[in-house]
Amino acid sequence: MQTSISTDSSLIKGILSGSIPAVSRAISIVEEGGEAGKALLAQVFSKTNGIRILGITGSPGAGKSTLTDKIALELASQGKKVAILAVDPSSPFTGGALLGDRIRMVGSSEKNGIFIRSMASRGALGGLAPRTKEVIYILDAAGFDVVLIETVGVGQGEIEIVRTSDTVLVVLVPGMGDGVQALKAGILEIADVYAINKADYEGVERLEKELYSVLGLVENRIWNPKVQRTVATTGSGIPELMGALQEHWISISSSEELVNRRERFLSQYLQDSTLETISRRVVESPQFKELLSAQVKLLKEKQTDPVSAIAVLSNVITGPSK
Ligand SMILES: Nc1nc2c(ncn2[C@@H]2O[C@H](COP(=O)(O)OP(=O)(O)OP(=O)(O)O)[C@@H](O)[C@H]2O)c(=O)[nH]1
C-alpha cells in the first residue's frame, strides 16, 4: 500500500500546488519513516526552494505557542505563506489541550491561512530530527515561505530539531525558579534571539541581568544574540521581536552563515538518515535475527556475556573492530 501511495502522481501534484489535504497526507506518510515517505521526498525534492526555518523553544508553559501564533500572524500579514510545526505532545496545537483560550489562539492562526501541524515526539519510527527535516522538505516543495517549529527545550531530540533552524528563538520567563540555569545545556549556545516572555510578571530585570551576564561569557560570536521583552498574550513587544528576528535573518542571509548552516544541517540529516536506514536493514535481516536468538540462548545458559554477545552481533555488518 505504501509504495502505491508514493507513486501517486495526483498526490505529488497536490503537494506542488500547495493543496492542504495533499500536504497533510504527505506529512503523515513521511512521519511513518518508511520507504513510501522516502520515495515521496525523492519526487518533490527538486521543487524545494529553501524555506526559511524558525525554531522556537523554551521551558514548558513559557508561552511558546502564544508567541508562535503571534509571529505566524505577523508573517502572514506580510504576505508570507506560513506553516507551524509543533513537536510536542503537550502543545495546544496537538488539540490535546482543551483550554478554551488555547483553542482560540490556534484558531486565530488557522483562520489566516496558516498551516498548523503537530508531530508526536514519541512513537516515530527512527529519529525525530530526520522526520522533522523531511516534513520541512514537503512544506518547502508545497510553496511555504516560512516554517515555525515549536519544541519544548527539554530533550536532546528536540534540541537537535531546533538546531536545524536558520534562526533559533529561545523563550524565557521571569520568576520561574532558576531562570537561565533551568535551560537545558546546549540551548544557550544555539539561541539567536531571546524573548523574555510574560514580561508582565515580576523578576524581568533580574532575568535580563542574569541572561546578559551569561551571554557575556560566550566569546567569538559572529552574531550577538538579541534580547526582547514580550507579553505574548497582549502582543506587547511583538513588533520589536519581529525586528530582531528579521535582523538575524538579514545577517545570516547576507553572509556565508546561512549557506554554511544549511550545509551543516544537510550533512547531519544525511548522516542520521543513513544510520537509521542501515540499522533497520541490519536488525530486519534474517542473518541478524538468527544470530540474535542464538546469542539470547547462549546468554540464558550463561555461556556468554552481554559484552561478547553485542560484539558478535555488531560484527554482522561491520566485521570485527580493529
Ligand atoms: N501573563 C502572561 N501569560 C502568558 C503570556 N504568554 C503566554 N501566557 C499564558 O501562559 C500559558 C501557557 O502559554 P502557551 O503559549 O501554551 O505556552 P507553551 O510554552 O506553548 O506551553 P507548552 O507547549 O505546554 O510547553 C497560557 O495560559 C497563556 O495564555 C504572557 O506574556 N503573559
Ligand SMILES: [Mg+2]
Ligand atoms: Mg506550546
